[in-house]
Amino acid sequence: MLNYGFLTSRKQRAIYLYRSDKFYRATFAVLIIFLLTQIFAGFAGGALVLLGSKTGPQARENQLRNKSLVAQESQRISLIRKLETITSLKPLITTRIPAARLIRNIEGAFLANDQVSLTELKLLNGFNHNDPNSKDDFTIIISGAIKHSDENPTIVLRNFTKSLTDDLPKDSRIDVLRNATTERNEAFVPFEVKIRYVL
Amino acid sequence: MKSSLATFLSFLLVSVAIITGECLFLFSAFQNIESNLTQNNNQSLEFAKREAALQMVGEKSEGLEQKASVLLAGYTPDPLSISQETFGDLFLLGVQISPLEQPGDKEAKIWTYKLSSTTIEYHRLMPAISELENQYPTGRFIEIDLKSTRPPFAMSPGPVNFTGIFATLRGRQ
Numbered sequence: 174m175l176n177y178g179f180l181t182s183r184k185q186r187a188i189y190l191y192r193s194d195k196f197y198r199a200t201f202a203v204l205i206i207f208l209l210t211q212i213f214a215g216f217a218g219g220a221l222v223l224l225g226s227k228t229g230p231q232a233r234e235n236q237l238r239n240k241s242l243v244a245q246e247s248q249r250i251s252l253i254r255k256l257e258t259i260t261s262l263k264p265l266i267t268t269r270i271p272a273a274r275l276i277r278n279i280e281g282a283f284l285a286n287d288q289v290s291l292t293e294l295k296l297l298n299g300f301n302h303n304d305p306n307s308k309d310d311f312t313i314i315i316s317g318a319i320k321h322s323d324e325n326p327t328i329v330l331r332n333f334t335k336s337l338t339d340d341l342p343k344d345s346r347i348d349v350l351r352n353a354t355t356e357r358n359e360a361f362v363p364f365e366v367k368i369r370y371v372l
Numbered sequence: 373m374k375s376s377l378a379t380f381l382s383f384l385l386v387s388v389a390i391i392t393g394e395c396l397f398l399f400s401a402f403q404n405i406e407s408n409l410t411q412n413n414n415q416s417l418e419f420a421k422r423e424a425a426l427q428m429v430g431e432k433s434e435g436l437e438q439k440a441s442v443l444l445a446g447y448t449p450d451p452l453s454i455s456q457e458t459f460g461d462l463f464l465l466g467v468q469i470s471p472l473e474q475p476g477d478k479e480a481k482i483w484t485y486k487l488s489s490t491t492i493e494y495h496r497l498m499p500a501i502s503e504l505e506n507q508y509p510t511g512r513f514i515e516i517d518l519k520s521t522r523p524p525f526a527m528s529p530g531p532v533n534f535t536g537i538f539a540t541l542r543g544r545q
Contacts, residue, residue, distance in 0.1 A: 194376045196374065196376035196377045196379065196380040197376045197379070197380070199380050200376070200379050200380040200383045200384075203380070203383045203384050203387055204383060204387075206387070207383075207387040207390070207391070210391050210394075214391075214394045214398065217398050218398060218401075221398065221401050221402060221405060224405050224409075225401070225404075225405045225408075227409075228405060228408040228409055228412060231409075231412045231416075232408065232412055235412055235415045235416060235419065238416075238419045238423075239415075239419065242419060242422050242423065242426065245426050246422070246426065249426070249429055249430075249433065252429060252433060252436060252437055252440065253429070255437075255440035255441075255444060256429075256436065256440060258444060258447070258543075258544075259440060259443050259444065262443075262444075262447070262510060262541070265510060265541070266443060266509045266510060269509065269512065271502065271505040271506070271513075272501070272505065272512070272513040272516055273498060273501050273502035273505055273513075274502075276498060276501075276516070276518075277498070277502075280498075290524035290525050291518075291520065291524075292519070292520050292524055293517075293518065293519045293520065294516070294517070294518045294519075295516075295517050296513070296515065296516040296517070297514070297515055298512055298513065298514045298515070299514075300512055300514060302481060302482040302512075302539060302541060303481055303482075309512070317524070318524035318525075320524075320525060361524050361525075
């Protein structure tokens with residue numbers, strides 16, 4: 174096809190130029206793509222406006238609920254504060270091992286062994302009240318005496334420590350600090366046992 | 373430069389700039405809406421929990437008050453007064469009880485009480501000690517020393533020398 178000719182007007186020539194030039198064709202493609210993206214952007218914007226209009230009423234509803242809750246909570250603030258305090262102190266309360274319970278367990282071991290008598294009991298709890306994660310850490314030192322009999326005092330003490338192991342909580346560590354050995358002609362054979370129990 | 377190329381480049385640049393700007397705007401608007409929706413949903417869930425908790429508290433307020441008072445017994449900003457109400461049978465049995473901290477001590481994080489007695493038998497003392505521990509769930513005996521005053525295997529019960537330190541957490545103002 175001829176680009177120019179006698180029978181071709183300037184307008185026709187210009188239209189032909191636009192159709193044949195690759196940059197003009199590309200410009201047209203860019204324009205079409207741009208228009209399509211504008212349509213897509215319009216839809217996306219509309220959807221966002223629709224979505225955004227839903228957040229407003231929900232936020233207002235939440236504000237009203239919050240006000241109502243604050244009013245209701247202020248009526249019960251004293252109880253709520255107590256419950257919050259209990260929640261924060263829960264580990265200290267639930268993991269507590271009463272010292273009296275351990276002493277009762279020790280008492281059980283004495284009752285199970287007639288030949289053993291208690292002379293002194295020292296209990297120390299290394300619990301740190303300043304540390305919220307602190308645990309009960311008991312050290313108990315038992316001083317006792319064993320009655321002379323046909324049975325060897327060492328065996329009596331061994332039976333006693335076995336009873337302690339049975340009666341005390343499982344993780345207790347029992348060590349004999351002073352063994353029951355007869356050195357002089359004493360009425361009773363003294364001994365000392367150390368118990369360590371960490372929760 | 374050909375005029376067609378210049379036209380193409382200028383159209384391309386302007387289009388890319390406009391589309392990039394729109395994308396950024398739409399993306400930030402989407403993120404904003406998404407965060408608002410998440411925030412609203414989280415608040416709704418939190419409010420539902422608070423409403424449920426309030427309803428539960430409302431229904432069981434009397435029982436909860438009692439239980440809370442029992443659990444927080446001794447958790448006070450000032451040391452306990454020394455009386456039968458606070459130290460129960462230990463007070464009745466004549467155990468000497470003295471607070472180790474002064475009421476105005478602002479540094480104190482716990483209140484400690486020294487207990488001592490030389491006149492009470494073991495079988496009367498232990499239930500009283502146990503009762504005191506049960507009365508104060510936040511309290512702990514950090515020291516107990518029991519020493520028999522009778523020779524071993526005595527046929528009649530005798531008093532024990534008892535000293536102990538009992539500690540309770542100090543309550544916040």
